[in-house]
Structure formats: structure tokens, C-alpha cells
Amino acid sequence: MIKCQVIMDAMEKIAPRILAEEWDNPGLLLGSPSQTINKIIICLDVNSQVVEKAITEKCDLIISHHPFIFHAIKKIRTDLPQGHLIQKLLQNNIAVFAAHTNLDSAHGGINDLLCELWNLHDVAPLDISFQEELVKLVVFVPEAHAEKVRLALGKAGAGFIGNYSHCSFVSEGIGHFLPLEGTHPFIGKIGKIAAVKEIKVETILPLKIKDRVIKAMLKAHPYEEPAYEIYPLKTNADITGLGRIGELPEETSFVDFAAAVKASLPANNVRIVKVNDKKIKKVALCSGAGAEFIDKAKMMGADVYITGDVKYHEAQRAQDLGINLIDGGHFGTEYPIVRALSAELQTLAQENDWQIKIIYDQNARDPFETLQ
Ligand SMILES: [Zn+2]
Structure with missing residues (x-):
């Protein structure tokens, strides 16, 4: 339990x-x-x-x-x-x-599961609703404690780049400080300028976990007043959102693709809006009720859009835009x-x-x- x-x-x-x-x-x-x-x-x-x-x-x-x-x-x-x-x-x-x-938008969530079902590759979000903000953390640590601090940062979630964790860069230098009256310095003496060999540890982290990471860093750091800096980054970070757009391994006819979609879903039937005889290669999709993204799917160059809960006028919209549509049902797609x-x-x-x-x-x- x-x-x-x-x-x-x-x-x-x-x-x-x-x-x-x-x-x-x-x-x-x-x-x-x-x-x-x-x-x-x-x-x-x-x-x-x-x-x-x-x-x-x-x-x-x-x-x-x-x-x-x-x-x-x-x-x-x-x-x-x-x-x-x-x-x-x-x-x-x-x-x-x-x-x-x-769960719709998450990596490995419903929409990614549908992409797997239909063997789509080069998949991207159809409607980006989330872009992670990254920050850089720089902290100065005495040499003997550098590993402890780096491990604590990694454990708290800092230093994730793709499928690599605990990423950081370290460089050496000399830190100087003067402990004033009332301090309890880990190194050095009150009233005397200290010069200490320190390691500069640099790592990145999502802004949303900043507090957790700082807390872990402070806990692992031996200094009374650790010196650290945080910078906003413009590095491309994790992007996700509702729906997906990707490509089939091979071009196929719309009717064959619709049949494959039907066979892959727990659906008694799928409804289709066939607007042309073009071969299907680029596929856009949104699980559940996603008719609001028909225009977006067309704009992104999809040959077909798959979703559920499509209404009469939304089907007409697909006809007007010239994009094939498959309604796999709300239940069927989720x-x-x-x-x-x-x-x-x-x-x-x-x-x-x-x-x-x-x-x-x-x-x-x-x-x-x-x-x-
Ligand atoms: Zn739903």
C-alpha cells in the first residue's frame, strides 16, 4: 500500500x-x-x-x-x-x-499514442500550447564539495538535456571573500580576506522547478552564504500542445487510410468526409473533440485530419477548406x-x-x- x-x-x-x-x-x-x-x-x-x-x-x-x-x-x-x-x-x-x-498534450499521452497506432514519423504538436522556459544556474563551490553539489542538482531535476540527465559544466577558479563579524565561515577567518580554490558549476533547469533545485543546492553546499546566479535562457526548450501532425511511412489512398484508422480504434464505425482523391502522406490529428483545429490542420499542410465529435457544419468546413476528414469518435480516439x-x-x-x-x-x- x-x-x-x-x-x-x-x-x-x-x-x-x-x-x-x-x-x-x-x-x-x-x-x-x-x-x-x-x-x-x-x-x-x-x-x-x-x-x-x-x-x-x-x-x-x-x-x-x-x-x-x-x-x-x-x-x-x-x-x-x-x-x-x-x-x-x-x-x-x-x-x-x-x-x-x-494527458492529451503530454509526451507519450493520447495524441502520441494515436501517432504510434498510425506509424507517423516527424511528429510535432498541431497547436502549441506549452513551451518550457529554461534558466541557467551557476554556483561556486569549494573543490571538495563540487561533486556533492552536482549530484544534488541532478537529483533535483537540473541538467536534463534530451535523454541525458545530470548535465553540467565545471571550471576552476579562485573565489575571494571577507567574513565579517557575526559570520560562521566554513573556510577562512573573520576579518581576513580568504582566497579559495573553487569550482564553478553551470547547469540548466526548467524555471518551474527552480525553487526545488535551489533548495537542494543550498542543502548540499557547505557555505553559509553560497554564491549563485540564475539567468533566463532563450534556448529552444520542450514544446508540446494539443493534437499532432506527422507523416505516414508511405503515401496511401484516403479510403485505405480511413479503413486502417477504423481497424486500429475501438470504434464501431468511422465517418469520413472525402474531398479529393489525393494520396495521403501528411496526417493531422486531435483526440476527443478537436473539430476546432480543422483550419489549423489545413494550414499546416495536412492531407487528412482525424478527430472525434465532428458536427455537420464542421464537416462542411472541411469540404470548403479542401481537407479530408475522419471522425473516429470521441470514445474511439481516446x-x-x-x-x-x-x-x-x-x-x-x-x-x-x-x-x-x-x-x-x-x-x-x-x-x-x-x-x-
Ligand atoms: Zn475527451
Whole structure:
């Protein structure tokens, strides 16, 4: 068993909250970070079937994609669906956590999963909503403590460049200082100028973890008043956002590609808007309801745009713009993440020796059916 906070921290790494759209409501929606977790169920939606399953399976935490509580609640009526579920969840001490648009945008999230399904390469975000700000940290350390400080910086998350961690540059020099009355210098004597061989350690870090990194650096540093500097950087940092655009390994006909999309998704049917006979190479996509990006997909040069929940006039818009469209359904384009997220958490549980069980909602079905 582990605390709910441990899972919340793991989810923060998988789908950082900072990636969520402004209007969204991800995070822990019911329960407490300090409650004990033995078993988790992952799902797309928190509905009565999922809550019943969580109760019978003795789960303490539900992780869903769609936030169970989205709009502000002014009353909890237990005779109505949402209030009834809240009552059941509280009675059974089941916490609820959501990762929504942050999981859409995250690296390895829903949209990247769709790109994998369709073998896209040279993938980029369709609509950039997040660009990480980087800063440079320079700190001066006496030689004997340089390694300790460098390791502390790396452990706190500084020095990540691509798939390399603990990156830093060091150079040697002489530091000078005069300890004044009332100080407790680690090196040197009060009232006497000291000249000490020091190491200058330079590293980079995302602005958002600055406080954590500084705290770790100060803890590892032997000086009473360590000298350090922080600079803003213009280096290209991590970029992500909603949707993706990438290329197929080979050109294909629109109808063949649409058939492949249908076969890869948990969808009874896909609806298509075929506007031309051009071969498909460049593919844009957005999981869930992404019709708002039809224009963007066209502007970015996509031959086809795949999303869900497309309305009549939006389909006409695709015709007017001259871009082929595939509506794979809201459920169809999002449900694949449920199993993938379950597998990812399972791996983390094994790596960290968390004594928990993880299951996922295997019985979820698209509410829409098709009459043939
Ligand atoms: Zn959705």
C-alpha cells in the first residue's frame, strides 16, 4: 500500500498539470493525498458502472481521463446521477483523480499514442500550447564539495538535456571573500580576506522547478552564504500542445487510410468526409473533440485530419477548406489511453516496488451504436 500522493506525483510526471488547458479541471477531485491506496482502476469516464466495479474490486482510487467534477457544484443531490456517485465514492472511501487535456498534450499521452497506432514519423504538436522556459544556474563551490553539489542538482531535476540527465559544466577558479563579524565561515577567518580554490558549476533547469533545485543546492553546499546566479535562457526548450501532425511511412489512398484508422480504434464505425482523391502522406490529428483545429490542420499542410465529435457544419468546413476528414469518435480516439496508462503505472509500480494492484475498465463502450 502507498499514499495517494505517491500516485499523484507519478501522474504529475506522466501528465504534468502545467500542460492542462486553462478551462480544464484535472488533479485529485475527490479524496485526500494522505489516504492509503491498495488498488487503482483506470477509466475514461467515472460512471455508475465504473464506480460499481471500483466498489466490488475494492479499489481505493479511480484515475479517469474526463474530470468527474468539471463545473462548480452548488449542491450535491444524491437523487441525481453525480451526487449519487459522490455519495457512493465517499461511503466507500474511493478517491478520484483526473488527467485530461494534460494527458492529451503530454509526451507519450493520447495524441502520441494515436501517432504510434498510425506509424507517423516527424511528429510535432498541431497547436502549441506549452513551451518550457529554461534558466541557467551557476554556483561556486569549494573543490571538495563540487561533486556533492552536482549530484544534488541532478537529483533535483537540473541538467536534463534530451535523454541525458545530470548535465553540467565545471571550471576552476579562485573565489575571494571577507567574513565579517557575526559570520560562521566554513573556510577562512573573520576579518581576513580568504582566497579559495573553487569550482564553478553551470547547469540548466526548467524555471518551474527552480525553487526545488535551489533548495537542494543550498542543502548540499557547505557555505553559509553560497554564491549563485540564475539567468533566463532563450534556448529552444520542450514544446508540446494539443493534437499532432506527422507523416505516414508511405503515401496511401484516403479510403485505405480511413479503413486502417477504423481497424486500429475501438470504434464501431468511422465517418469520413472525402474531398479529393489525393494520396495521403501528411496526417493531422486531435483526440476527443478537436473539430476546432480543422483550419489549423489545413494550414499546416495536412492531407487528412482525424478527430472525434465532428458536427455537420464542421464537416462542411472541411469540404470548403479542401481537407479530408475522419471522425473516429470521441470514445474511439481516446479509449486506447486507458490500457496504455494502466501499463505505464504498472511498470512504475514494479520499478518502485509499490505494493498496489492496477486494473482498467475493460467493459467501457462507446455510448453510440450504429444501426446497419
Ligand atoms: Zn475527451
